Amino acid sequence: xxxxxxxxxxxxxxxxxxxxxxxxxxxxxxxxxxxxxxxxxxxxxxxxxxxxxxxxxxxxxxxxxxxxxxxxxxxxxxxxxxxxxxxxxxxxxxxxxxxxxxxxxxxxxxxxxxxxxxxxxxxxxxxxxxxxxxxxxxxxxxxxxxxxxxxxxxxxxxxxxx
Amino acid sequence: xxxxxxxxxxxxxxxxxxxxxxxxxxxxxxxxxxxxxxxxxxxxxxxxxxxxxxxxxxxxxxxxxxxxxxxxxxxxxxxxxxxxxxxxxxxxxxxxxxxx
Amino acid sequence: xxxxxxxxxxxxxxxxxxxxxxxxxxxxxxxxxxxxxxxxxxxxxxxxxxxxxxxxxxxxxxxxxxxxxxxxxxxxxxxxxxxxxxxxxxxxxxxxxxxxxxxxxxxxxxxxxxxxxxxxxxxxxxxxxxxxxxxxxxxxxxxxxxxxxxxxxxxxxxxxxxxxxxxxxxxxxxxxxxxxxxxxxxxxxxxxxxxxxxxxxxxxxxxxxxxxxxxxxxxxxxxxxxxxxxxxxxxxxxxxxxxxxxxxxxxxxxxxxxxxxxxxxxxxxxxxxxxxxxxxxxxxxxxxxxxxxxxxxxxxxxxxxxxxxxxxxxxxxxxxxxxxxxxxxxxxxxxxxxxxxxxxxxxxxxxxxxxxxxxxxxxxxxxxxxxxxxxxxxxxxxxxxxxxxx
Numbered sequence: 001x002x003x004x005x006x007x008x009x010x011x012x013x014x015x016x017x018x019x020x021x022x023x024x025x026x027x028x029x030x031x032x033x034x035x036x037x038x039x040x041x042x043x044x045x046x047x048x049x050x051x052x053x054x055x056x057x058x059x060x061x062x063x064x065x066x067x068x069x070x071x072x073x074x075x076x077x078x079x080x081x082x083x084x085x086x087x088x089x090x091x092x093x094x095x096x097x098x099x100x101x102x103x104x105x106x107x108x109x110x111x112x113x114x115x116x117x118x119x120x121x122x123x124x125x126x127x128x129x130x131x132x133x134x135x136x137x138x139x140x141x142x143x144x145x146x147x148x149x150x151x152x153x154x155x156x157x158x159x160x161x162x
Numbered sequence: 163x164x165x166x167x168x169x170x171x172x173x174x175x176x177x178x179x180x181x182x183x184x185x186x187x188x189x190x191x192x193x194x195x196x197x198x199x200x201x202x203x204x205x206x207x208x209x210x211x212x213x214x215x216x217x218x219x220x221x222x223x224x225x226x227x228x229x230x231x232x233x234x235x236x237x238x239x240x241x242x243x244x245x246x247x248x249x250x251x252x253x254x255x256x257x258x259x260x261x262x
Numbered sequence: 263x264x265x266x267x268x269x270x271x272x273x274x275x276x277x278x279x280x281x282x283x284x285x286x287x288x289x290x291x292x293x294x295x296x297x298x299x300x301x302x303x304x305x306x307x308x309x310x311x312x313x314x315x316x317x318x319x320x321x322x323x324x325x326x327x328x329x330x331x332x333x334x335x336x337x338x339x340x341x342x343x344x345x346x347x348x349x350x351x352x353x354x355x356x357x358x359x360x361x362x363x364x365x366x367x368x369x370x371x372x373x374x375x376x377x378x379x380x381x382x383x384x385x386x387x388x389x390x391x392x393x394x395x396x397x398x399x400x401x402x403x404x405x406x407x408x409x410x411x412x413x414x415x416x417x418x419x420x421x422x423x424x425x426x427x428x429x430x431x432x433x434x435x436x437x438x439x440x441x442x443x444x445x446x447x448x449x450x451x452x453x454x455x456x457x458x459x460x461x462x463x464x465x466x467x468x469x470x471x472x473x474x475x476x477x478x479x480x481x482x483x484x485x486x487x488x489x490x491x492x493x494x495x496x497x498x499x500x501x502x503x504x505x506x507x508x509x510x511x512x513x514x515x516x517x518x519x520x521x522x523x524x525x526x527x528x529x530x531x532x533x534x535x536x537x538x539x540x541x542x543x544x545x546x547x548x549x550x551x552x553x554x555x556x557x558x559x560x561x562x563x564x565x566x567x568x569x570x571x572x573x574x575x576x577x578x579x580x581x582x583x584x585x586x587x588x589x590x591x592x593x594x595x596x597x598x599x600x601x602x603x604x605x606x607x608x609x610x611x612x613x614x615x616x617x618x619x620x621x622x623x624x625x626x627x628x629x630x631x632x633x634x635x636x637x638x639x640x641x642x643x644x645x646x647x648x649x650x651x652x
Contacts, residue, residue: 025583026346054473058586060612062601074599076586076614080473080487083494087586107476110622118310133303133651134207135172142206142311149308149315151206158214160174173283173304176275202324205308226330226411 005029007051007086014044030087038075038090039099045077045086046104053077053086056105059112061119065145069093071121075101092121100126118143163188165216168196169209178215189243191235192218195225268296271633275304279382279637282647284621286636293632298625302618305651313611317577318344318418321611326412328613329649331374334360334367334403335591337416342497343587343598344418347580348552355543356420357499362433362536363406363415364498364589365529369440370399371592372526379519379641380451383460388450395443398436405429417554419547433537440530448523461515465627465639468513475623479594479616480521481643485513491590502539503532515642522644551578577606586614593617593644613652617645 008022008031018037023030033041045053058076069091077086092098100123102108112123113132120141123129131138140147148154163181181190192212195201198221200210212218219242222235273279273286280286283304289297309328313321325340326333338360345352352360377392400410405426407413415422451457467477472485482489490507492500508524510517546553554573559566582604588597594616601610620643628639 026349026585028584028586030584056476057588057595058597058599058612058614060599060610062610062612064609076597076599080489085586105476106471106474107619107622110618111476131303133306135303142308147206147311149206149311150204158171158174158209160171160178160215168305168307170304170306172306173275176304180276202327203307203309203312205312207306207308228410 005086006082007031007045007053007084010048010051011041011044015040028085028087030089032089032091035090035092035096035098038073038088039101039104041088042075042077042101042104050081051079052081053079055080056101056107056111057085059101059108059115061115061121061143063119063143063145069096071119073098073115073121097122097124099124102126117141120144164191164193165197165212166193168194168201168203169212169215170207171209172207174209174215177212181216189219189239190216191220191222191239193222193232193235194227195223198223201225266291273636280640281378281645284640284645284647284650288633288636290633293634295628295631295633295636298628298636300621300624302621302647302650305647307652309652310611310613313608315607317606318580318608319573319577321608322416322418323412323414326409326414327648328615328652329591329593329596329617329646330411331371331646332367332592332596333412334363334415335371335589335596337414338364338498339587339589339591339596340598341416341418342589343585343600344580346585346587347583347600347602348418348549348578349581350419350547350549350552352420352498352547353544354499354541356545356547358536358540359421359425359545360416360498361500361503362533362540363403363413365532365536366399366402366433368529368592369526369533370396372522372529373399375522375592375641375644376447376519379638379644382637382641383457385451385454385457388447391443391446395440402429402432402436405432417546419549419553421545424545430537433533437530437534437537441527444523444527444530451519452523458516460634460638461519461642463512464515464631464635465642466512466514467623467627471626472513472623475626476619477594477623479590479592479620480518480525481594481620481623483507483521484510484518484642486511491588491595495588497587497589503535505532515638518642518644579604579606588614591616593646593649594620596649613649615649615652617643617647618650621645621650 011019018033018041019031020034021032045051055078057078060074062072071092073090073092075088098121100112112126115121116129117131117133118141192198197212200208220235220239222231224231268289268291271288275283275285285301287299288295309324325336328336373392373396377389380388403413404410407415467485469485469487472482486509488507488509505528508521510521555566555569560570580602582602584601586597586599588595596616597614599612600608603609628636
């Protein structure tokens with residue numbers, strides 16, 4: 001069933017090495033792409049006249065801590081023409097940086113800033129990469145698995161700098 | 163000043179600054195579970211209660227508190243103000259200066 | 263020759279018109295805005311991190327507090343995602359109850375939007391009228407679930423309990439009285455010269471820009487794109503209801519106002535249809551590993567007691583995998599992306615917040631316009647900081 005998904009078929013025709021793995025769970029199609037090809041794949045999916053994935057619904061990061069490569073950046077695309085959702089995933093190791101798709105979808109601007117803020121994955125070619133939800137000067141990246149929920153300094157009293 | 167809602171560490175300096183900009187006499191109501199004690203959010207970015215940075219006069223529990231609770235809180239505050247003397251006001255001032 | 267510099271103004275986090283703790287740094291050339299930078303994060307509570315430390319049932323009250331004006335909708339999005347992960351079917355009566363509650367909540371959320379938006383622009387009477395209507399809806403919610411603002415009514419597999427006696431009469435009264443109230447609002451605003459002058463041709467975003475910036479909900483429909491998650495990916499029995507999707511044409515503040523007014527009317531009709539066609543049946547799915555047994559059995563039967571204890575303390579273990587489920591919240595497409603590694607806690611729970619992406623398109627809407635238009639524009643995209651910052 002996954003083989004007849006039109007986007008997967010077209011990607012395989014264009015460049016079979018750009019698809020590492022295709023899975024399907026509960027009716028959703030997930031395509032794993034190597035990090036170096038993600039920008040080209042996204043641009044192809046955006047500009048192709050039959051697919052037209054014009055909307056970036058969501059961009060997020062996942063931390064699979066003991067596994068390596070550790071992080072995964074997940075893109076969820078939507079096409080108005082075919083009324084279809086597609087999920088792209090790429091793996092990033094700790095310390096590596098991912099490629100920004102902000103030049104294709106402007107929605108990625110704030111979404112990538114959030115992934116950088118909470119996971120610590122920098123994005124190349126991003127026009128304005130800085131922290132968005134936590135304040136400047138915050139140390140640490142909270143959504144990583146080795147960061148405690150209460151924060152590292154829970155037992156110390158809190159003194160705000162006015 | 164009614165502090166309603168969760169107080170985060172990013173917002174705390176602004177709340178303290180607003181409190182210091184208020185003219186005397188001033189009182190603080192901590193409205194809601196998050197303002198009283200941090201509520202259900204025991205996380206890295208939430209201040210566990212407004213009383214960690216400001217002196218609070220009336221606590222209103224609830225998540226969210228019913229409108230009748232707010233009216234009761236204001237009446238309680240009025241009762242508290244009636245019983246205050248000038249010496250009590252001086253107390254609040256010096257605590258603030260000690261906290262720095 | 264004197265040099266001119268741009269003036270920087272800080273619309274600080276504590277401001278009566280920013281609908282929450284939003285900080286806008288505006289650079290002005292006279293009265294015209296040259297650059298606008300929103301700063302968010304003043305209400306970041308770490309909900310996504312907190313959800314990784316709780317079982318699947320314990321996350322439901324957390325989702326209430328995200329967008330606190332649309333609590334039933336948030337519950338629905340999360341519960342749909344977990345049900346998709348588990349692969350369980352929800353009975354028909356529960357689906358219709360969910361639709362009824364979600365549409366009532368949508369009316370309540372749009373009422374807050376209308377009252378505060380009109381208040382910002384200067385029309386104060388509407389605020390009092392809208393809150394009077396909203397009070398009726400909150401009374402219904404309190405009778406049904408026990409909470410006015412944070413009902414936590416939905417459960418994984420259905421609804422927590424059935425409707426109490428007498429509530430159907432109250433909902434019927436509300437549904438019948440509502441069109442009269444809508445007429446009141448329209449007479450006050452829709453053809454009002456001051457309203458038209460302050461909302462027409464203000465805060466325009468074009469169709470292509472809206473899609474590129476990831477904008478959804480009434481903000482997208484105001485720009486002319488006829489798209490709604492309830493029609494594109496129907497969920498929870500919406501395919502049985504008849505309703506239409508209103509759209510605007512230009513993409514300015516007036517169009518978004520018009521779209522939301524019509525949406526309130528359609529929601530009212532959906533509640534009426536749900537009330538007329540409510541089927542009989544159970545309100546919870548029949549899955550012993552996920553759903554709590556009824557209370558009478560727990561107090562008398564030892565097997566039910568053990569089952570209740572295990573579900574409430576440990577939770578259940580879903581299969582390994584990842585799902586994304588979305589609903590049409592009052593602000594846009596609210597989605598939950600849950601990754602499960604087979605244990606009783608989610609590995610990652612990602613919330614796709616509609617107001618986050620709508621707000622990121624705000625600089626595009628206001629750059630080049632006057633500073634008085636900022637308040638109209640912020641009000642029209644209808645942001646709630648609880649959802650943006652999570």
